[in-house]
Amino acid sequence: MGVFAASRMHHRPSGTNNPGQRCDLSGNLKNLVVGAGISGAVVARKIAEEWTEPVTVVEARDHIGGNLHDCRRDEVMVQRYGPHIFHTNNEEVWKFLGHFTEWWPYQHRVLGFVDGQQIPIPFNLNSLRMVFPKTLADRLEIKLLKKFGFGTNVSLPDLPRNDEDLNFLAEYVFQKVFLGYTRKQWGLPPAAIDPAVFARVPAVRISRDDRYFLDRYQGIPLHGYTAMVQKLLAHKNIHVHLNTPFARDMPYDRLFWTGSPDEFFENKLGSLPYRSVAFDFLTLARDKFQKVATVNYPNDHDFTRITEYKHFLDDRSDGTIISCEYPADWCAGVNDRQYPIENRKNAALHASYKAMAKGFSNVYFLGRLGDYKYYNMDEAIARAMAMVKELANSLKENV
Numbered sequence: 001m002g003v004f005a006a007s008r009m010h011h012r013p014s015g016t017n018n019p020g021q022r023c024d025l026s027g028n029l030k031n032l033v034v035g036a037g038i039s040g041a042v043v044a045r046k047i048a049e050e051w052t053e054p055v056t057v058v059e060a061r062d063h064i065g066g067n068l069h070d071c072r073r074d075e076v077m078v079q080r081y082g083p084h085i086f087h088t089n090n091e092e093v094w095k096f097l098g099h100f101t102e103w104w105p106y107q108h109r110v111l112g113f114v115d116g117q118q119i120p121i122p123f124n125l126n127s128l129r130m131v132f133p134k135t136l137a138d139r140l141e142i143k144l145l146k147k148f149g150f151g152t153n154v155s156l157p158d159l160p161r162n163d164e165d166l167n168f169l170a171e172y173v174f175q176k177v178f179l180g181y182t183r184k185q186w187g188l189p190p191a192a193i194d195p196a197v198f199a200r201v202p203a204v205r206i207s208r209d210d211r212y213f214l215d216r217y218q219g220i221p222l223h224g225y226t227a228m229v230q231k232l233l234a235h236k237n238i239h240v241h242l243n244t245p246f247a248r249d250m251p252y253d254r255l256f257w258t259g260s261p262d263e264f265f266e267n268k269l270g271s272l273p274y275r276s277v278a279f280d281f282l283t284l285a286r287d288k289f290q291k292v293a294t295v296n297y298p299n300d301h302d303f304t305r306i307t308e309y310k311h312f313l314d315d316r317s318d319g320t321i322i323s324c325e326y327p328a329d330w331c332a333g334v335n336d337r338q339y340p341i342e343n344r345k346n347a348a349l350h351a352s353y354k355a356m357a358k359g360f361s362n363v364y365f366l367g368r369l370g371d372y373k374y375y376n377m378d379e380a381i382a383r384a385m386a387m388v389k390e391l392a393n394s395l396k397e398n399v
């Protein structure tokens with residue numbers, strides 16, 4: 001049985017109502033935030049602290065943190081909605097979060113299972129030497145270094161197709177690393193997805209650095225993401241209501257909507273598609289299952305990757321907990337929204353909702369769902385911080 005099937009996790013930050021208890025949301029709400037994920041928590045905190053205004057946060061789930069939610073199970077910090085690794089070059093975001101958590105200096109490493117061996121992903125000079133005979137690996141490495149230089153990240157379209165060796169390498173990486181994974185992850189061929197989605201991961205990294213991210217600041221909150229979000233929300237001006245979906249009759253001056261825009265507009269223009277993931281959690285009676293936190297399976301099995309959670313905070317426990325990820329289309333009431341599906345068609349539908357939102361001058365959309373954007377955590381946080389700043393400026397101008 002999966003770890004989360006046995007019992008549901010409950011989390012009660014200070015200032016929340018008891019799960020299930022009715023709460024009074026009938027009075028006029030100065031600032032109403034819908035969603036207690038990272039975007040909602042950052043907006044709430046900034047307004048509560050910098051504007052000293054009351055903020056009400058309503059959250060439909062029974063916990064805070066959105067898809068970052070984590071909790072300890074058998075001494076292992078487990079992320080219920082899959083692996084999240086914080087990484088950023090944005091100093092302002094890093095400094096801001098530093099008020100709410102200490103960091104465990106974790107650096108993410110991913111291996112990809114390719115033709116029976118686990119090779120570093122992004123595919124790098126170490127991967128090259130693992131999969132090709134020495135003479136070919138030597139030739140490719142020399143050509144890559146000459147063309148791009150050491151320490152560069154090369155995306156698939158940048159690999160020259162007029163050089164036989166580099167063309168071979170581009171095809172190899174596309175076939176062995178991207179094609180199968182992308183089909184499973186998105187349920188679509190790569191051509192049907194915005195190329196920016198693959199560009200998140202370099203096709204070839206011309207170095208021997210096996211880390212997944214190269215950002216200046218990286219880590220996992222020392223006491224978990226939920227504890228960090230709890231601290232963000234722990235302010236006398238913030239009131240959080242769990243198990244409380246947004247209701248049309250909630251009266252507000254300003255509304256910060258971190259859900260999907262189509263939901264706010266009651267699907268008037270149609271439903272924005274999302275990808276979801278089913279997590280199969282397993283507890284195993286052994287110290288470690290795999291060498292690194294995440295192993296990707298581009299070409300084997302129905303799942304995309306296996307994550308072993310004890311790697312993140314170097315948890316010491318007799319057993320271990322892993323999750324296998326089975327991507328699926330998001331289906332209302334069945335599973336959770338995880339990824340906006342970025343392509344031209346969906347961007348057009350989102351743009352129509354954005355146009356509609358212009359008629360609601362006191363409603364602000366943000367977050368991975370609200371902006372329908374495949375944000376990393378730091379981007380979502382930066383967006384929330386910038387939104388509060390911009391709003392403060394426009395309010396000043398209107399005084």
Ligand code: UDP
Pocket residue numbers: 112121177178179181182185197198199200201296298
């Ligand atoms: N990707 C891939 N093979 C890999 C890793 C990533 O094809 O081994 C592609 C895939 O399309 C994926 C995208 O790159 O959806 C972004 O990967 P990332 O690791 O950023 O995904 P996340 O951790 O956000 O799910």
